[in-house]
Amino acid sequence: MAKAEVEGTDVLVCPVIGFPHVNSTTDMKVIEAEAAARSGGREVDMVINVGKALGGDWGYVREEISQVHQAVTKQGAVLKVIFENDFLREEHIARLCQICSDIGVAFVKTSTGYGFVKRPDGLYTYQGATVPHLMREHTKPGVQIKAAGGVRTLDDLLHVMSLGVTRIGATATVAILEEAGRRGITEQPMTFTFKPIQGDVSGGY
Numbered sequence: 001m002a003k004a005e006v007e008g009t010d011v012l013v014c015p016v017i018g019f020p021h022v023n024s025t026t027d028m029k030v031i032e033a034e035a036a037a038r039s040g041g042r043e044v045d046m047v048i049n050v051g052k053a054l055g056g057d058w059g060y061v062r063e064e065i066s067q068v069h070q071a072v073t074k075q076g077a078v079l080k081v082i083f084e085n086d087f088l089r090e091e092h093i094a095r096l097c098q099i100c101s102d103i104g105v106a107f108v109k110t111s112t113g114y115g116f117v118k119r120p121d122g123l124y125t126y127q128g129a130t131v132p133h134l135m136r137e138h139t140k141p142g143v144q145i146k147a148a149g150g151v152r153t154l155d156d157l158l159h160v161m162s163l164g165v166t167r168i169g170a171t172a173t174v175a176i177l178e179e180a181g182r183r184g185i186t187e188q189p190m191t192f193t194f195k196p197i198q199g200d201v202s203g204g205y
Contacts, residue, residue, distance in 0.1 A: 014080075015041040017068070020112035022047040022084065026064040033068045044072045047082045047112060053092050062099050078106035080146060086115035090134055105143060107167060108135055109137050110128035113149035128196035136164030140185035151198070154179040158194035 015036035018024045024032070029046060036044050046068050052060045067104045069079045069172050085093060099109050110132060116124045135145050147160040148169030154176050157168055170176060185192065 012042040013040055014043040014045060015039070016045040018044065018047045018049075018117070019082075020047060020084075020114035022050045026060075026067055027158040030067050030071045033079075034075065037072045037077035041072075042076050042077050043080060043106070044068075045080045045082055045109065046085060048096065050084050050087050050195070053088065053096065058095060058099070063097070065099060065105065066103050068106055069099050078141075079111050080107035081105050082109040082112055082148075083181065084112060084115045085110050086117050093134055094138040095141075097135055100142035101138075102141055107144045107146045108139055109146040109148055109167075109169070110135070111149040113169070115149070132165050134161050149173040154183070154185075155195040159196045162194075 006013065017032035018029045022144070026049075033046065034045055043091060048061055049064060052064075065079075065081055072079045081096075083093060083096050088096075097108055118124050132147050133146055139145065144166045145164055146167035146169060147165045151157055151160060151168050151170045152172045152175075157170070157176055160168070183192065
């Protein structure tokens with residue numbers, strides 16, 4: 001249905017697999033991925049098995065990503081690999097970036113938007129697009145970065161772009177575009193300032 005609705009436009013269909021609960025078996029993720037790409041998904045998102053990453057079973061993680069990557073690329077699609085950064089430490093994120101670079105996936109992605117963890121104030125919530133600078137540092141130039149979850153304003157968007165992010169996942173798209181219009185931002189190159197997601201120092205892009 002989604003494919004039919006966007007027929008004749010430049011909008012691509014992007015199915016997601018192992019989403020958002022991450023712990024489907026590798027065989028099941030491969031079956032889902034093949035079906036998604038064969039049905040017309042030109043980009044496929046997968047969520048890694050976070051438990052295996054946290055447990056240091058990097059062989060499992062690498063093999064799972066590799067098999068899903070092969071499944072989608074043989075159908076002419078590309079793979080975006082979601083880490084769920086809220087659950088991970090920096091050393092996990094760096095290792096995942098290296099694995100994805102070795103395999104040659106199209107994108108690494110920060111989060112699903114559903115990675116709720118308990119915060120110091122007792123609330124369960126997520127940060128989402130955390131440490132994209134770390135992901136850029138440890139990922140080969142040919143692998144793009146997608147920030148998802150927590151990018152709610154134009155300033156958030158400009159901030160993650162300045163850190164090397166090339167794709168955004170956001171539910172506040174209309175508000176972000178309207179604010180860009182109010183600031184006079186167009187498709188032409190320009191210089192402007194923004195308020196970083198964290199901290200008080202303005203940045204430039």
